[in-house]
Amino acid sequence: MSTIVALSVLVAAAISGAHAQTTTTVAPLADQTYAYSALPYQVEPIGDIRGNQVGYNRCNSSTETQDSLCQTLIVNTIDDFCLWSSPKENDTIGVSEAYEVAWCAKHGHGTRIMPAGTLQGVQHITTPDYIMIVGFIDQTQVNLAASDYGGELDPHGADELGNPMGGVVYSNQYPSGNTDNSSLSQVIEWNEFIGNNQFCIKICNPSETTPTNVGLCNNVYDEVGISYNCPNSAQKGVFEVCDGDSMTPIGQYVSDGVTTTWTQPWSGTWTVPYTPTVPASSNCRTYASTDLYTSNSLPTSSASGSGSASGASATGSGAKASGSGASASGSSAGASATGTSGNSSGAHHVIVSGLATVLGVGAALAFLA
Template identity: 55%
Template sequence: MSRSALSSVSALLAIAAVVRAQPDPADPTPLVDKHYAYPSGIPYQVDYNTAAIRGPQIGYNICNGTTENQDSLCQTSMVNHIDDFCLWAPPKPNSTIGDTEGQEVAWCTKPGRGTRLMPEGTLYGVQYIKTPNYIQIAGFVDQTKLNMAADDYGGELDPHGADLRGNPLGGLMYSNAFPSNNGNNDTYQQVIDWTNFMGGNGFCIKVCDPAGTNQQALCQNIYDRLGCAYNAPNNAQNGTFEVCQGDDMTPVGVYTSNGATMTYFQPPESLGPISSVPYTPVVPSSSSCVTYQSAQLYTGLPAPTGASGSAQPTGSAKPSGSKSGGAAAPSGTSNGAGALGVSTVAGAAGVLFAMAFLS
């Protein structure tokens, strides 16, 4: 696809997002326009206006050793590498993403972030992909260990939302993974464009390089009913932990039909379930994959408290052979809330959520 075609598509996607979103008059500055240097420039709370329609931010953004515990309300996330990333998940047990999207807190794989830590055994398989313009992490989880209800098919978290205040409200994200850091792991950049799908015992999180190209299209947030299969095509496999180099995906919604570049927009939720999408997402090429054992990666995590209440996801045997699918966590409504029932399949290689079959 030509650069001019991509630019035109990006403009269309931006227009669609603006039409859907309406700033809250009590807090009209979009979250994506709130920039803070790490760590000295971060305020206690990014979103504190009690008069705002959705109420104030429940947590805080200054996170350190005094806030690191399993009751932390830290809402500043890090996404760096396969052994060092955070996911957004509820603060209270047995919650759904749809009911708590504005309240999610950071759950991280590494101590020292001032957040909650994912309990030992939360992650069943993870694929980390580094592309020219973003990093993407997808995989399989016992979501009950992250306070999610066992049967929650989840939704999308992103820095936008219907009122542009973000889901979660005031949630910040930082990374040291991009070239402009010059390999300095002690320097973190604020990530402006990102998306995180949680649910169905799967997840995907994609963060776009602040200095990259086409970030808004590559980390688009208006396809939240289509899940990871469309928003973050991947080859994550249950039981496998790997790091790969990869190509950029084609922006969500963009496809070619009879030689012409087309753009699909998901219909409003008021029209009912999505029964079909006019194209099948393609997993971008990847290479130079390195496989790890989970015990090598996730040290220092706390033991889970009590029974998790869920078994390891279907298709949990360590796969072998060629890769044929990936994590495809379902999603929610047009602003990231609610739940969309999505059936799943386990492939011959033990891959769960190989494709999202829309109901």
């Protein structure tokens, strides 16, 4: 592990660099709303110090190849969802957060397709406030280095242009007055953690705008990882769909009968003062992975039509420190309960209640997301 002194220097550099980012005339990503059928070619054609949006949001059959740069992500059901990951082989989230693209489990969204065997255990949970898909993944199949502990993606970021820049999310689970799930509605608040061969994507109900709802998809607790942001009981090798209670907003806990909110520090050494609790679930249905994910042949030709990328490319994290493993990275998908270091674990659950450090991370640093 790196020393606390070295980590403090890197964190200071990350914060200083993020604060130095310039503002743009582009509206914050979370403020931009579009009907799925009316998406522009690029949501953010003008960038900032990190560069411009590298991909496109208007995706169709002509862009569905393994070279796709589609940055419109779909989250529907256990067999029909996408994840953000890198378009470049052997990459890390700390480097690629600004230019992530969509990788989908199902054809039809104009994206890259997860190869057979990528998903190794998935739990889809529907709650009153959010839908969460969480589980285990062979991250090398979606271009992440095997050693990458990963990080967090969300529609905010230090410059409010999102990670990835211009990345938007849609779902047919919140059909805006449609009861047959035939339409896609934009999800405003969402987050994803991926790394250490685990993932979680959570989408908050767009019809709810209460502070509690926003808190459930909060993006400022990136270092504490999946165990705190996505408490669940997913198991490797198990594919199930459940109903569940909503989690307690991250950071909130009860001590001696008093509800307290803990805020993740941006520097120094710290310990989370509570252990996350997995919400109750019910009505779980289990499926065979072979019934959910087909091994259809994957298109390999370069994307055409709407699939040409913009001229400029975005750098991974702007002025922030980046990397993977024990180096400075954006954040961790499986962060420990302390803010400076942790250890890799071979646990078979994404979260084990009462064991806050089960998903340790090597030197996770602040990610001003």
